[in-house]
Amino acid sequence: MSSEAPAAAESRVSATEQVKAFIAGGFGGVCAVLVGHPFDLTKTRLQTAGPGVYKGAVDVVKKTVAKDGITGLYRGMVPPLLGVTPIFAMSFWAYDASKQLIYAVTPNRESQALSVPELAAAGFMSAVPTTLVTAPVERAKVLLQVQGQGGAEAKYKGVADVIKHLYREGGIRSIFRGTGATLARDGPGSAAYFATYEVTKKFLTPAGASPSELNLGAIIMAGGTAGVAMWSLAIPPDVIKSRIQSAPTGTYSGMLDCVRKTIAADGVRALWKGFGPAMARAFPANAATFLGVEASRKVLDGLF
Template identity: 70%
Template sequence: MAVSKTNDASSQDEFQAAKSGTSPVKSFLSGGFGGVAAVLVGHPFDLTKTRLQTAAEGTYTGGIDVVKKTLAKDGIRGMYRGMLPPLLGVTPIFALSFWSYDMGKKVVYALTPKRTDPQLSLPELAFAGFFSAVPTTLIAGPAERVKVLLQLQGQGASAAGPKYNGPIDVVRQLYKEGGLKSIWRGSGATLARDGPGSAAYFCAYETVKKLLAPAGADPAQLNMLNVITAGGLAGMAMWSLAIPPDVIKSRYQGAPHGTYTGFLDCAQKTVAKEGVKALFKGFGPAMARAFPANAATFVGVEYSLQLMNQLW
């Protein structure tokens, strides 16, 4: 009887711990560490993807051709063109994303007060993942807009030289051209990409990490190889869904004002001109980036969180 009561108490403690989740401050900070790691590892792949998606037909033969031409023209520094906006923006974006993901899980628990199993189902994890993308779009939308414009201006030759001198200059010129609306152009497209993508992202990570844990072991106990594998596969799961809306987002955000009336208009014109295959431009670089960048993300998140748990 005493053993039964002890087990019941232990289960109840586990349930309460799951419902309480990670400290919001720790979730926020660990997400920021993960974001910085993702940018440092993944930006050259992202630049390749964006240029391949937005270049005129025939400009490049593929991702490797983008890299060769970029290196020939600008050297290794060219592969990191436009990195400052995501580096500055990704820290709060990822911080907010992981914080929002934990908040999303708490929303699920709040909506299911009679549940007896602390483990969330895949649909519940997907909800929390999609939920995480909503607040992050407020930051990610403008950051993506600035990043895309900076990445694209090094793509073609221009006698007049680069239009923008840096991210602050991009924001200044966009505001002058169209106010805040111009700065936030494509934010809806960013959510169309990141909502389903984040749902797949967190579902895949939680599932793979659990599958890789030895029988009877707690998936929360960290194993570097498991974190790398689960994080990398989570990134690939995300981009397998996100690449078509990402193509449209990049084109819409990078096009001159008036080229498209909106996200759907951009999608329709892209498909009409280049076919459905155009929606998968940049798929190779995106998937090549997905594994290392997101493995780095979760290593940054998990191990910074572990360190914070040891410190306080």
């Protein structure tokens, strides 16, 4: 009985920590969307528009505002805002669970601190379950973001209308189109994201202080740097994901076909479309994400 008690207590602590990670991740995601959505819309429109539609990121913003007003920059925000809580909640929960898994499979480790490769592995693993939520949300978001560009008529009235049309068009498979490209983006991206955050935050923590303490400057800098690291890797697969998810059914037979046709039509540089807006968004949005995560985690630690 006594030998089982510590294990049971440890299990309860682990479960509690994972619940906190889930809630804090969701809160951080809301912060990310509120700060970063206009940048994301600009990126997506640059990635999916035909040649000559826009001269650059500033032109996207100018034309969007001229046509739809400032609120046009927040078109398509409902899908990520509705989906961001489970997406980020699952991402931070899965990252926490992946770290615990690494500890479990390395019982005789010399250091309790995870190495950079181990942090990256935990980050990569966190993307696998998260993709199941991310892919359909991204599919709806992209379709809402690109409609109306180039003078085209708006086809969808909102999120529910997008999902209804997609299901009628091709069932569940249509709703989840682009899942492979989403994982290709988020696997390496999450590996860089979490590892960079942990390493940068530790580096910026003053001597004698703990990285777990709420140091706003370190959190903002580390979170922003993590976002830049992630998007430095993620742009090419993100371009492919956006094109697959926004194209009419049958346009591409898969990721490789999309890569081949994109390069043939627009050159290799097309794989980096949207790099500017993505980089402009990366720092503030992800600084807001980790600030939201860390601040809410601090509150949760005080509650239970």
